[in-house]
Each structure stands twice: as C-alpha cells, then as structure tokens.
Amino acid sequence: MSGIIGHLTYAILGRQATLEKAPQTAKLIDKHLDSYLAGAYFGADIMTLPGGRCTACGGEYGYGGNHPDRCPEDHTPLYPYMLTFDGVSYKPQRIHRMFYGRSHLLFGWQNGQSKFGLEWSQLSGYFEAVVADIFDFYSQPERRVAYIMGWISHVIGDALIKSIQPGLDLYLLNGTYTPQNRPIQDLFSFHHFGRAECQIDWADLMFNLAETPVESVQAHFMRLTQPCGQLAEKFPDGWLPQHKQLLYVVMSENRRYQKIRTPRLLKQLELDPITQNCDSELSRITGGLTFKEMMQVAEVAKFRQTLTYIGKTVGQFLSLLSWSI
Numbered sequence: 001m002s003g004i005i006g007h008l009t010y011a012i013l014g015r016q017a018t019l020e021k022a023p024q025t026a027k028l029i030d031k032h033l034d035s036y037l038a039g040a041y042f043g044a045d046i047m048t049l050p051g052g053r054c055t056a057c058g059g060e061y062g063y064g065g066n067h068p069d070r071c072p073e074d075h076t077p078l079y080p081y082m083l084t085f086d087g088v089s090y091k092p093q094r095i096h097r098m099f100y101g102r103s104h105l106l107f108g109w110q111n112g113q114s115k116f117g118l119e120w121s122q123l124s125g126y127f128e129a130v131v132a133d134i135f136d137f138y139s140q141p142e143r144r145v146a147y148i149m150g151w152i153s154h155v156i157g158d159a160l161i162k163s164i165q166p167g168l169d170l171y172l173l174n175g176t177y178t179p180q181n182r183p184i185q186d187l188f189s190f191h192h193f194g195r196a197e198c199q200i201d202w203a204d205l206m207f208n209l210a211e212t213p214v215e216s217v218q219a220h221f222m223r224l225t226q227p228c229g230q231l232a233e234k235f236p237d238g239w240l241p242q243h244k245q246l247l248y249v250v251m252s253e254n255r256r257y258q259k260i261r262t263p264r265l266l267k268q269l270e271l272d273p274i275t276q277n278c279d280s281e282l283s284r285i286t287g288g289l290t291f292k293e294m295m296q297v298a299e300v301a302k303f304r305q306t307l308t309y310i311g312k313t314v315g316q317f318l319s320l321l322s323w324s325i
Helices: 004-021 023-031 033-041 092-104 120-137 142-161 182-197 202-210 217-221 229-234 241-269 280-285 291-300 303-324
Strands: 052-054 078-080 083-085 088-090
Touching (some): 004 023, 004 033, 004 142, 004 182, 004 241, 004 303, 023 033, 023 142, 023 303, 033 142, 033 202, 083 241, 088 092, 092 142, 092 241, 120 142, 120 217, 120 229, 142 303, 182 202, 182 241, 182 280, 182 291, 182 303, 202 241, 217 229, 217 241, 291 303
Antiparallel strands (some): 052 078, 083 088
C-alpha cells in the first residue's frame, strides 16, 4: 500500500496541532507546505525506488525492490531494478539496509548500525540540534526547516503506528498496523479525513511534493556528512560521510519514481463512481471487505481518534522547536 497517504495525514494533523501552541511554526509550514510534505515522506522513506523494470515497454513497477513477476502492461518478465553510482550497482534492499535506520532513528538499523539508534527520550534533543544547525548553516533556512519538520512528523508517526513507542490504543481489523488493515487506514485517510473533512486535493499535494528540490540537510540529519554543528556535539557517533553523494542520488531517484507512482496510487484509491466500491485488490487484502465495511471497521476501532492522537503528538514535538523559528 501507499505509505505516502498515512504520512501526509500525520503531517497535516501535526500542522493543525501547532496552530494554538506555536502559530509561528504553523505559519512557516504554510509558507513552505510542499517542502514540509516532501519531508514527511522523502525525509525518511528512502526506499521509494522501483522494484523492477520492463525491458519491452520501459515501465518501472513495484516498490523498494519488490515487484510483480510480469509487466502489468504487456506481461513481459520484469528485471530487478538497480541503482548505479560511481561504478557500483545497488539493489533497493541494500539502500534500505544502509539508510533506513538513519532516517527513522528509533528502529530499522541494520548492517551492525543498531548501536547508533535513539531512544524516544532522545528525540527532542536530536531534533532541536538539527534545527539549530540549519539556522547556523544557512542564511535563509526556512524552507529547509519546513522539510525537517515534515521529517519529524514521519519519525513520530511511524514510531506510534508501528508500536515502536507505546501510546496507541488501536485494534483495527486484526491489529494496530498490519498488511491486512493498511488499505483501511489509507482509504479512511484519503476519503474521510482528506476529502470529506479537509477538502484535500490529494493529486495536487502529491505531485507538488515530488517537484521539490533534493535537500542537502537530509544528509546532515542522517549523519552522512562530516560531523559538524550541535548535532555532532550531542551525537558524535555513527557519522558516515563517504555515503553522502550516494544519498543525494537516492533522493533524486525517490522523487523521480514517486512521479510515476502517484497516478497509480490515486487510481487505486478512487472509488467506483456508480457502486462506490473500492479497488478489488484492496478489498482482497482486507479479506474481502467492501469500502463501506472498511469504514465501519475504522469507526468501531476509533481510527479517527487514533489519527488525532498521532497529530497531537507530532504537534508537541514541532511546538518545542518554536524557540528557534
């Protein structure tokens, strides 16, 4: 499933939660909304890469190394996608192992890097150091700070919905966050929260965030530069500057491939205008539930209240940054 819908939802709710406690933060987000939302997705999910490529039509499919056996267009076998940089070819799975923990901080560390992971109690200090550094490094830091705040919403949202950090009281279909309930989460966020409640133009948001520039600050908060600033003072371990240029190439690919994925995701999340049924594959994943039944399950599980809790928690972290904005 998409991933992007959930993280944009957390970011939007996080921004709403800052309106009262830190209005200057909300103002900065609104001024640089595309960058804020780009950070909410690209700031962490560096595995937004194709799974396979069709040699006949040239189409790219799948996500993060996973792909169907054959091209959906012409049924030609797909060949695994590889990213080549500086004479070395990387599978998406290798990119994931190298970088995922660095962007998510609390979990996902592999290749012997788990000792560099953080505890929940360390996050505020980490975020504050990153933001302080950006104000020191750049004469016009606002867009980059918006990107960082979007990334913060991803780190917090993932930690809560994936139960890395306790706090959610959610049992949706068969658990808190499962392959079977992710279509319910996405469809609820897309239709009920996004369209009905907030009148969000998802296509506009998703296309615009993919047009934002690659942000060099991401290498800093992933500790892939030379150690510098307050972040290096407070967190001196785990810096790997030799991978900085590779990260820039990966981030560029993330944006390129998301432009391909976005129309497909939007199509999959739409309802039949006559029957109001959802995509048959999404229904199959949930065990055959109709869209109406999915929304009933979400209501019983109080999923909207869960989103509110995530948004308020994101807002609490963002509001702590207001002293430097």
